[in-house]
Amino acid sequence: xxxxxxxxxxxxxxxxxxxxxxxxxxxxxxxxxxxxxxxxxxxxxxxxxxxxxxxxxxxxxxxxxxxxxxxxxxxxxxxxxxxxxxxxxxxxxxxxxxxxxxxxxxxxxxxxxxxxxxxxxxxxxxxxxxxxxxxxxxxxxxxxxxxxxxxxxxxxxxxxxxxxxxxxxxxxxxxxxxxxxxxxxxxxxxxxxxxxxxxxxxxxxxxxxxxxxxxxxxxxxxxxxxxxxxxxxxxxxxxxxxxxxxxxxxxxxxxxxxxxxxxxxxxxxxxxxxxxxxxxxxxxxxxxxxxxxxxxxxxxxxxxxxxxxxxxxxxxxxxxxxxxxxxxxxxxxxxxxxxxxxxxxxxxxxxxxxxxxxxxxxxxxxxxxxxxxxxxxxxxxxxxxxxxxxxxxxxxxxxxxxxxxxxxxxxxxxxxxxxxxxxxxxxxxxxxxxxxxxxxxxxxxxxxxxxxxxxxxxxxxxxxxxxxxxxxxxxxxxxxxxxxxxxxxxxxxxxxxxxxxxxxxxxxxxxxxxxxxxxxxxxxxxxxxxxxxxxxxxxxxxxxxxxxxxxxxxxxxxxxxxxxxxxxxxxxxxxxxxxxxxxxxxxxxxxxxxxxxxxxxxxxxxxxxxxxxxxxx
Amino acid sequence: xxxxxxxxxxxxxxxxxxxxxxxxxxxxxxxxxxxxxxxxxxxxxxxxxxxxxxxxxxxxxxxxxxxxxxxxxxxxxxxxxxxxxxxxxxxxxxxxxxxxxxxxxxxxxxxxxxxxxxxxxxxxxxxxxxxxxxxxxxxxxxxxxxxxxxxxxxxxxxxxxxxxxxxxxxxxxxxxxxxxxxxxxxxxxxxxxxxxxxxxxxxxxxxxxxxxxxxxxxxxxxxxxxxxxxxxxxxxxxxxxxxxxxxxxxxxxxxxxxxxxxxxxxxxxxxxxxxxxxxxxxxxxxxxxxxxxxxxxxxxxxxxxxxxxxxxxxxxxxxxxxxxxxxxxxxxxxxxxxxxxxxxxx
Numbered sequence: 001x002x003x004x005x006x007x008x009x010x011x012x013x014x015x016x017x018x019x020x021x022x023x024x025x026x027x028x029x030x031x032x033x034x035x036x037x038x039x040x041x042x043x044x045x046x047x048x049x050x051x052x053x054x055x056x057x058x059x060x061x062x063x064x065x066x067x068x069x070x071x072x073x074x075x076x077x078x079x080x081x082x083x084x085x086x087x088x089x090x091x092x093x094x095x096x097x098x099x100x101x102x103x104x105x106x107x108x109x110x111x112x113x114x115x116x117x118x119x120x121x122x123x124x125x126x127x128x129x130x131x132x133x134x135x136x137x138x139x140x141x142x143x144x145x146x147x148x149x150x151x152x153x154x155x156x157x158x159x160x161x162x163x164x165x166x167x168x169x170x171x172x173x174x175x176x177x178x179x180x181x182x183x184x185x186x187x188x189x190x191x192x193x194x195x196x197x198x199x200x201x202x203x204x205x206x207x208x209x210x211x212x213x214x215x216x217x218x219x220x221x222x223x224x225x226x227x228x229x230x231x232x233x234x235x236x237x238x239x240x241x242x243x244x245x246x247x248x249x250x251x252x253x254x255x256x257x258x259x260x261x262x263x264x265x266x267x268x269x270x271x272x273x274x275x276x277x278x279x280x281x282x283x284x285x286x287x288x289x290x291x292x293x294x295x296x297x298x299x300x301x302x303x304x305x306x307x308x309x310x311x312x313x314x315x316x317x318x319x320x321x322x323x324x325x326x327x328x329x330x331x332x333x334x335x336x337x338x339x340x341x342x343x344x345x346x347x348x349x350x351x352x353x354x355x356x357x358x359x360x361x362x363x364x365x366x367x368x369x370x371x372x373x374x375x376x377x378x379x380x381x382x383x384x385x386x387x388x389x390x391x392x393x394x395x396x397x398x399x400x401x402x403x404x405x406x407x408x409x410x411x412x413x414x415x416x417x418x419x420x421x422x423x424x425x426x427x428x429x430x431x432x433x434x435x436x437x438x439x440x441x442x443x444x445x446x447x448x449x450x451x452x453x454x455x456x457x458x459x460x461x462x463x464x465x466x467x468x469x470x471x472x473x474x475x476x477x478x479x480x481x482x483x484x485x486x487x488x489x490x491x492x493x494x495x496x497x498x499x500x501x502x503x504x505x506x507x508x509x510x511x512x513x514x515x516x517x518x519x520x521x522x523x524x525x526x527x528x529x530x531x532x533x534x535x536x537x538x539x540x541x542x543x544x545x546x547x548x549x550x551x552x553x554x555x556x557x558x559x560x561x562x563x564x565x566x567x568x569x570x571x572x573x574x575x576x577x578x579x580x581x582x583x584x585x586x587x588x589x590x591x592x593x594x595x596x597x598x599x600x601x602x603x604x605x606x607x608x609x610x611x612x613x614x615x616x617x
Numbered sequence: 618x619x620x621x622x623x624x625x626x627x628x629x630x631x632x633x634x635x636x637x638x639x640x641x642x643x644x645x646x647x648x649x650x651x652x653x654x655x656x657x658x659x660x661x662x663x664x665x666x667x668x669x670x671x672x673x674x675x676x677x678x679x680x681x682x683x684x685x686x687x688x689x690x691x692x693x694x695x696x697x698x699x700x701x702x703x704x705x706x707x708x709x710x711x712x713x714x715x716x717x718x719x720x721x722x723x724x725x726x727x728x729x730x731x732x733x734x735x736x737x738x739x740x741x742x743x744x745x746x747x748x749x750x751x752x753x754x755x756x757x758x759x760x761x762x763x764x765x766x767x768x769x770x771x772x773x774x775x776x777x778x779x780x781x782x783x784x785x786x787x788x789x790x791x792x793x794x795x796x797x798x799x800x801x802x803x804x805x806x807x808x809x810x811x812x813x814x815x816x817x818x819x820x821x822x823x824x825x826x827x828x829x830x831x832x833x834x835x836x837x838x839x840x841x842x843x844x845x846x847x848x849x850x851x852x853x854x855x856x857x858x859x860x861x862x863x864x865x866x867x868x869x870x871x872x873x874x875x876x877x878x879x880x881x882x883x884x885x886x887x888x889x890x891x892x893x894x895x896x897x898x899x900x901x902x903x904x905x906x907x908x909x910x911x912x913x914x915x916x917x918x919x920x921x922x923x924x925x926x927x928x929x930x931x932x933x934x935x936x937x938x939x940x941x942x943x944x945x946x947x948x949x950x951x952x953x954x955x956x957x958x959x960x961x962x963x
Contacts, residue, residue: 474671475678486672
């Protein structure tokens, strides 16, 4: 059986190491190139009595492709004891006398595979879990379609470790590795990679490597040798990953770390002015904890103060950022306009959510695009970037800082709920691998002659910083004289300044890489998207055997985007809004016909629906 | 340093006769007296007549957007505590559109020197009532008189747990300079309410205390450690009296030689007395029909530094905490930070 994704739930006693097992399985799956989405599910009580219903701890993970959520119900359950099985089978009704399996309440599907440790189903275990008969499976009313895999986990683990010299307690703690071995077999995961990963995981406790590897391998072989009467589940082949050091990272954390790395590279202090807003707040949480990295976080009194404290820090010479979501971006509009007029570097992170107004704060959408591009008074261009995976939030946060500091412009980085809370595999870079950042400064010879209108050969204004002797100047949100830098209401000067600010943003296109088409470039069909829909659109393009142009640089567009669009017969712009990217592209690349696929459910795309739509065109 | 060193090359465009000219000159004098060189000073403003001030000073300056000067100044000072940061604002910029930032910069005690120019009118938009216009005030946007209750800025500052409050008058240069010098010396959010005259839209708004012949009788300049004496002949003093029934304290006027005359202590942590002093004579500024409601003899308006207490500043605290964490932490660079991740090699 081959599946795109599978939901697995590990459950057992709080002390059975379910979070560890689930975490290992998730990481292992991620290493193998799968998308993952995890849901740790702890019991309300920190340490409930062993073997009781209240003490069941779970860890659910959805692995594979097109993983949007941790999954509603599990395809595979590993139940380490009788209480865990009961909780999974009855769900929220587990404490109800006489309750039986009912798919609506249960934590696993009707056709799930349920691996149980038969050694933990003794009479005493059943009693603790409040069973009234000695046949838990009948008592729970499990449908026949549920495939129960009984394994004597405890005894098999003891057998595996009989020569290890470990004490009984330590041996019992290794049961989870046997279960993990079976699950690895079940998913046809290469055991050598799992072993390698385990070795890395226990690198600091080398004494634990051998026994854990032994139990894991025995578990894997158990599945293989006994040819368990269930089918293996094969996940759709994952992509081979580049050599390197990896972790699994959530989008908001990756964003925060991208800012940290950029600040260090630029030799600047990172200052975040922000106000809590779902789903962006984790960026502030992460940065507030990074005082070790010299990060300063001002939790401002409101969204406006968030952007304005950042602007103040930028004026004073720091790498300044503000993080928000759509409603907050609306409030920051005037501040963003000030940063445009004052030509100060500023990074604004918009973690989009369902809108308008308060909308659907915890759901995902791409409806802030036009706001980011145009939502300000006056001619007010800013650079707009969009990250497209949780991990590349790092890359584009870094890039946003680089562009802002080098070009003296605000940059809006768009992510969304889906990227912010989702995790993906991230190859951890070393700072020296990352591109240089050379913040704009001011030549010494301008001492005594400096003003805020003076620009370099690229049209980027020179930046003096308070504290520098002989460079005092006045910055402002008022229009300035293009030469003297003082207030000006001269008509020709205003037009000249508008063009100068526009040209400065436009020339950023010379400093970014050209766009690349993904998939079958020879096809006559091109899907176009931006930001977080990358995964879904790749899957759709693959199925359609067509090309995909996924934009990370939204404004300015990469130089070759027009040429790419003009070279396809049929172009479908797919986005999680009513057609904002399509409208924008029409304004930038005239005379191309753009078809649209729009979804406004505040949910990620369904690949099959896109494929069906395009096939029916 | 002399005041000339703090003047920019820009022509000062306040209306002829505007009180802002005097404040501008006082500021240049005060800065020279303080002696911080111009390149270590940042003057931040919002929008309004007062907010043009940065253009006339040869320091670093940032004329931002309406009401947000306080938030921008907070960013400048917190990230760069070594700078002397001044905020120029007005009764509209500070108390209406920027009210939230104003109370929070005070609450946090950011080490800023905030000059709030109070002319009780919106001048730059040509004459609408402001949050400090007295009830009943007739303006372009209140042709039948306002029905709103105004703020008394001192109350707002004290309500936000302010550590420094001074009040000064455009025509009283020595007091204005002194308040600015003390504001700079005070570590924390120092608010100076500068009572300024708007010759065009609200001429004479402070005449009760600004007119030369009335000033001595209608105002008192408080000085820390000195007796509270006022009057043309320095024959009146201020004392405190507790109402025997309600136990509410009130300020009363007594002869200057009365032993009850108070000595001003700006450093009292308890703001009760500072509030009583700051509210003296404010009746006529909150209601155009104040005379109908007055129950007490009118007390002199307090000028000078009314409150000046110590408390840790936000900018200090933020930077100290970062320093403490950095000293203890093993990871100080990005590469070291990544070692803390659950990581594996492929």
